[in-house]
Amino acid sequence: MTFRGPGFNSESLLNLAASAIQGIKRAQFERVPKMVLFTDGGLAQSPAVQARIKLIGVCAVLVIGGGCWWWMAHQVPRYGQAALAQTEAILALGPRPAGSEASQAVRQRLRGQLEAAGWVCVGQVFERGTAQGEVKFENLRARFAGGDSDPWQRAAKGLLCAHMDSKAIKQERFLGADDSASACGAMLEIARVLASSRPQQAKQMELVFFDGEEAFGKDITAFDGLYGSRHYANSWPTNVSKPSFGVLLDMIGHKDLAIRLPSDTPDVLREAVLAAAAKQGAGKYFAVGPIPITDDHTPLTRAGFPMVDIIGDFTQFSWWHTPADNFRNLSADSLDISIRVTLDVLGRLLKQP
Numbered sequence: 412m413t414f415r416g417p418g419f420n421s422e423s424l425l426n427l428a429a430s431a432i433q434g435i436k437r438a439q440f441e442r443v444p445k446m447v448l449f450t451d452g453g454l455a456q457s458p459a460v461q462a463r464i465k466l467i468g469v470c471a472v473l474v475i476g477g478g479c480w481w482w483m484a485h486q487v488p489r490y491g492q493a494a495l496a497q498t499e500a501i502l503a504l505g506p507r508p509a510g511s512e513a514s515q516a517v518r519q520r521l522r523g524q525l526e527a528a529g530w531v532c533v534g535q536v537f538e539r540g541t542a543q544g545e546v547k548f549e550n551l552r553a554r555f556a557g558g559d560s561d562p563w564q565r566a567a568k569g570l571l572c573a574h575m576d577s578k579a580i581k582q583e584r585f586l587g588a589d590d591s592a593s594a595c596g597a598m599l600e601i602a603r604v605l606a607s608s609r610p611q612q613a614k615q616m617e618l619v620f621f622d623g624e625e626a627f628g629k630d631i632t633a634f635d636g637l638y639g640s641r642h643y644a645n646s647w648p649t650n651v652s653k654p655s656f657g658v659l660l661d662m663i664g665h666k667d668l669a670i671r672l673p674s675d676t677p678d679v680l681r682e683a684v685l686a687a688a689a690k691q692g693a694g695k696y697f698a699v700g701p702i703p704i705t706d707d708h709t710p711l712t713r714a715g716f717p718m719v720d721i722i723g724d725f726t727q728f729s730w731w732h733t734p735a736d737n738f739r740n741l742s743a744d745s746l747d748i749s750i751r752v753t754l755d756v757l758g759r760l761l762k763q764p
């Protein structure tokens with residue numbers, strides 16, 4: 412294996428080291444003087460001293476280069492670690508099915524973190540009859556203040572969303588670490604990054620944490636599940652133009668990251684995600700799956716919001732909807748990749764006319 416860089420490759424470094432060693436050996440046998448006086452009166456270092464300097468240079472390059480490599484290899488993922496800490500804090504509040512006390516506590520935590528980063532939050536409360544009786548749901552919406560008196564008067568060009576509830580599974584303590592506390596943790600980190608380093612982008616976004624994505628029965632049906640996203644889509648005022656794109660994050664922080672976009676993702680959004688993944692050196696983790704998926708993006712798509720669901724390949728996950736979807740299922744590296752790709756996607760889509 413050879414390492415190459417501008418004006419440098421590992422072969423030339425080895426050649427340099429070999430010639431330096433040879434020079435030193437020769438000097439030892441031939442008793443060469445340290446300085447040489449030239450006929451024109453100039454004084455220069457002898458080949459033996461030059462060989463030693465060469466060897467010290469080679470060693471210095473190896474030590475410094477090796478140190479840099481080690482440092483880069485041991486870098487903690489910047490966004491991933493912060494998102495993982497946010498996710499851990501959400502999980503510490505316990506299972507959070509819609510209508511539970513824990514779900515109220517999670518919403519409070521999300522709101523506190525968002526407001527601390529400069530976002531203005533509004534709850535969207537509604538009630539529905541479910542198999543569990545009448546349940547009170549609450550979506551959490553956020554807009555970046557950005558020095559404006561009322562950010563809710565601004566048009567939102569893009570939506571970024573995730574579901575904040577965990578599935579109620581009888582007789583099991585189901586935490587839903589990747590389904591979908593990790594997406595909420597990632598959104599908090601994205602909210603912080605947008606506010607602190609990309610305020611012009613932040614001002615064009617709305618963040619939404621949907622309540623009640625999970626069905627109370629086994630599977631999502633036309634009447635059970637997607638409560639928050641259905642309500643959000645149906646409540647959008649007819650006289651306000653819809654965002655030109657929406658990105659839904661769901662199961663984006665698991666170990667051995669595998670993301671599969673639904674097969675019916677609109678072309679522009681699919682291309683944006685795949686191009687962003689390639690740009691971030693994460694192409695191998697992102698692909699388009701073989702089927703459409705029913706998730707929180709579905710009611711929005713039907714209501715005319717162009718949406719992409721950046722979702723883990725649940726068909727391959729033995730842990731999906733089991734107690735194994737706990738904190739140990741998560742990876743800071745995976746979160747970091749998903750966050751970098753999402754930030755890249757938002758940058759691309761917000762640039763488009």
Ligand code: 1BN
Nearest residue numbers: 590625631661704705706725
């Ligand atoms: C996502 C997380 N979903 C449920 N928990 C929605 C979904 C439904 C995903 C069916 C795949 C298939």
Ligand code: ZN
Nearest residue numbers: 578590625732
């Ligand atoms: Zn689920």
